[in-house]
Amino acid sequence: xxxxxxxxxxxxxxxxxxxxxxxxxxxxxxxxxxxxxxxxxxxxxxxxxxxxxxxxxxxxxxxxxxxxxxxxxxxxxxxxxxxxxxxxxxxxxxxxxxxxxxxxxxxxxxxxxxxxxxxxxxxxxxxxxxxxxxxxxxxxxxxxxxxxxxxxxxxxxxxxxxxxxxxxxxxxxxxxxxxxxxxxxxxxxxxxxxxxxxxxxxxxxxxxxxxxxxxxxxxxxxxxxxxxxxxxxxxxxxxxxxxxxxxxxxxxxxxxxxxxxxxxxxxxxxxxxxxxxxxxxxxxxxxxxxxxxxxxxxxxxxxxxxxxxxxxxxxxxxxxxxxxxxxxxxxxxxxxxxxxxxxxxxxxxxxxxxxxxxxxxxxxxxxxxxxxxxxxxxxxxxxxxxxxxxxxxxxxxxxxxxxxxxxxxxxxxxxxxxxxxxxxxxxxxxxxxxxxxxxxxxxxxxxxxxxxxxxxxxxxxxxxxxxxxxxxxxxxxxxxxxxxxxxxxxxxxxxxxxxxxxxxxxx
Amino acid sequence: xxxxxxxxxxxxxxxxxxxxxxxxxxxxxxxxxxxxxxxxxxxxxxxxxxxxxxxxxxxxxxxxxxxxxxxxxxxxxxxxxxxxxxxxxxxxxxxxxxxxxxxxxxxxxxxxxxxxxxxxxxxxxxxxxxxxxxxxxxxxxxxxxxxxxxxxxxxxxxxxxxxxxxxxxxxx
Numbered sequence: 001x002x003x004x005x006x007x008x009x010x011x012x013x014x015x016x017x018x019x020x021x022x023x024x025x026x027x028x029x030x031x032x033x034x035x036x037x038x039x040x041x042x043x044x045x046x047x048x049x050x051x052x053x054x055x056x057x058x059x060x061x062x063x064x065x066x067x068x069x070x071x072x073x074x075x076x077x078x079x080x081x082x083x084x085x086x087x088x089x090x091x092x093x094x095x096x097x098x099x100x101x102x103x104x105x106x107x108x109x110x111x112x113x114x115x116x117x118x119x120x121x122x123x124x125x126x127x128x129x130x131x132x133x134x135x136x137x138x139x140x141x142x143x144x145x146x147x148x149x150x151x152x153x154x155x156x157x158x159x160x161x162x163x164x165x166x167x168x169x170x171x172x173x174x175x176x177x178x179x180x181x182x183x184x185x186x187x188x189x190x191x192x193x194x195x196x197x198x199x200x201x202x203x204x205x206x207x208x209x210x211x212x213x214x215x216x217x218x219x220x221x222x223x224x225x226x227x228x229x230x231x232x233x234x235x236x237x238x239x240x241x242x243x244x245x246x247x248x249x250x251x252x253x254x255x256x257x258x259x260x261x262x263x264x265x266x267x268x269x270x271x272x273x274x275x276x277x278x279x280x281x282x283x284x285x286x287x288x289x290x291x292x293x294x295x296x297x298x299x300x301x302x303x304x305x306x307x308x309x310x311x312x313x314x315x316x317x318x319x320x321x322x323x324x325x326x327x328x329x330x331x332x333x334x335x336x337x338x339x340x341x342x343x344x345x346x347x348x349x350x351x352x353x354x355x356x357x358x359x360x361x362x363x364x365x366x367x368x369x370x371x372x373x374x375x376x377x378x379x380x381x382x383x384x385x386x387x388x389x390x391x392x393x394x395x396x397x398x399x400x401x402x403x404x405x406x407x408x409x410x411x412x413x414x415x416x417x418x419x420x421x422x423x424x425x426x427x428x429x430x431x432x433x434x435x436x437x438x439x440x441x442x443x444x445x446x447x448x449x450x451x452x453x454x455x456x457x458x459x460x461x462x463x464x465x466x467x468x469x470x471x472x473x474x475x476x477x478x479x480x481x482x483x484x485x486x487x488x489x490x491x492x493x494x495x496x497x498x499x500x501x502x503x504x505x506x507x
Numbered sequence: 508x509x510x511x512x513x514x515x516x517x518x519x520x521x522x523x524x525x526x527x528x529x530x531x532x533x534x535x536x537x538x539x540x541x542x543x544x545x546x547x548x549x550x551x552x553x554x555x556x557x558x559x560x561x562x563x564x565x566x567x568x569x570x571x572x573x574x575x576x577x578x579x580x581x582x583x584x585x586x587x588x589x590x591x592x593x594x595x596x597x598x599x600x601x602x603x604x605x606x607x608x609x610x611x612x613x614x615x616x617x618x619x620x621x622x623x624x625x626x627x628x629x630x631x632x633x634x635x636x637x638x639x640x641x642x643x644x645x646x647x648x649x650x651x652x653x654x655x656x657x658x659x660x661x662x663x664x665x666x667x668x669x670x671x672x673x674x675x676x677x678x679x
């Protein structure tokens with residue numbers, strides 16, 4: 001399949017998955033509001049949303065399998081996009097499943113939340129595809145606006161309202177940085193197309209102050225979205241205040257999509273200015289890894305602990321952006337799969353054990369879980385080990401960290417210091433990940449502990465399928481790793497061909 | 508001469524817009540701040556016209572200085588954010604006299620202009636006749652996708668506003 005992106009019908013062809021998702025979301029909006037607001041209708045909307053996600057998934061796999069290619073243009077048609085799409089859709093399906101069970105528990109009737117989840121996923125898929133800074137901006141806005149609303153969904157909760165307002169204000173602020181950065185980069189290079197920017201930004205002319213300011217602003221804007229230290233201040237409060245399935249969605253999918261766009265822009269647009277952004281990004285990665293983990297150590301609430309842990313993971317993922325080559329991109333994809341499954345699974349356990357009103361979510365409430373719910377405790381242990389990167393018991397988590405370290409050490413500019421910091425940060429993170437395991441397995445169950453409710457079917461499936469997948473591909477990582485190796489951005493595939501041309505031109 | 512005039516106008520509008528922007532963020536009263544923002548928008552549209560982008564200049568006035576700012580002011584006044592003591596149109600006698608004189612002068616100008624026949628400016632119009640095309644062509648070809656995605660972004664904003672503002676089944 002070949003798409004000429006300048007012809008509108010073929011552009012639509014290259015966007016079939018995105019179109020299915022967004023049109024599906026619009027039709028679902030009609031289903032959601034066509035009648036009285038009841039729990040049954042909300043549940044139906046949620047089920048249909050999962051159906052739309054699976055249809056989109058099928059379209060993505062069809063295009064991926066058909067090895068679709070396209071002319072250079074506003075969106076990318078490459079394996080990196082399809083792989084990221086699959087991760088985003090999996091996260092959306094899981095979040096929707098959890099949301100259905102969570103709404104039932106909290107008596108939260110909101111059929112529109114599923115529409116917003118789908119539209120946010122649509123923005124994320126655009127981010128994964130974008131090869132133009134304008135599309136990056138619109139994708140981020142689509143994703144963010146939906147997330148602002150989702151975090152304030154439960155209007156009975158004052159913490160939810162605080163989270164939504166905080167997220168909205170800081171999100172709008174960071175969007176300003178991003179947009180200003182895009183404008184400055186456009187001013188310096190005369191284009192918003194990242195391939196054109198990449199061909200203009202070469203070693204000789206990267207000292208243009210306009211371009212440097214633009215790159216700086218872009219770094220700030222992206223780092224706000226991925227919650228890297230010191231731009232992480234909003235994350236713990238927002239993650240803590242939002243409904244737990246939405247927190248899981250934000251911690252996994254929103255972060256993944258913002259990172260995918262970050263990585264693609266950095267790999268394709270700014271390899272010529274490496275000297276300018278290398279040091280700031282190294283510092284950001286190091287600060288995020290250490291800062292996120294050190295603060296996570298002191299958390300008492302499970303949700304806050306997972307929020308800081310997701311900040312720390314942003315730091316590990318930033319290492320792949322610093323590396324900014326094919327190896328980094330494939331390590332990034334592998335890491336994202338493991339991180340998404342483990343985070344989603346951990347939040348699913350939090351939902352399974354939570355009580356109405358978001359109670360029973362302190363780490364201390366998990367004491368002695370092994371004695372009453374051994375399978376649940378075992379699954380949670382797998383997720384914690386996976387986030388820690390423990391071999392065998394952590395499944396894919398170990399290989400995810402392994403590939404990131406491998407990419408860091410084999411980069412054109414070897415990032416030995418970052419690899420060392422990554423290992424040290426992981427050791428620090430053992431303090432709280434293993435702390436949860438310790439509490440669950442070693443502490444006795446307190447006499448006044450609440451009886452665990454039966455786990456709803458959807459949450460049950462999410463928990464055990466995630467744990468099973470993590471363990472299975474932890475034993476057999478080769479297939480996944482090979483797939484990740486092939487799924488690099490299109491700019492990486494063509495760059496060896498472009499290099500001799502550039503060399504010839506300079507002669 | 509032409510270049511000098513151009514430079515003069517560039518600095519004139521540029522400085523006024525920057526000064527208005529500074530005033531916009533420093534005013535205490537939201538109404539005054541909003542009016543300064545209108546002023547900034549007007550100066551920007553003058554700069555667009557100087558860049559031969561007359562259509563953008565006109566749209567800037569219509570959309571930003573017009574529609575958006577009116578809605579903005581409307582919300583400010585509905586929420587009653589402006590301090591009543593600050594917002595007053597009852598100025599001193601001098602102000603009223605000046606306003607009356609300016610009004611009279613404009614009326615006289617209108618009267619005079621309707622009587623005197625100026626030679627029509629025709630020649631220069633040819634270059635600028637086609638000012639919409641350079642915007643519309645990229646908008647519907649090169650940037651078709653961003654244009655369409657914008658509508659989805661607006662849809663999300665509308666749905667989100669309704670979700671957050673509507674009365675829930677449990678609420679009274």
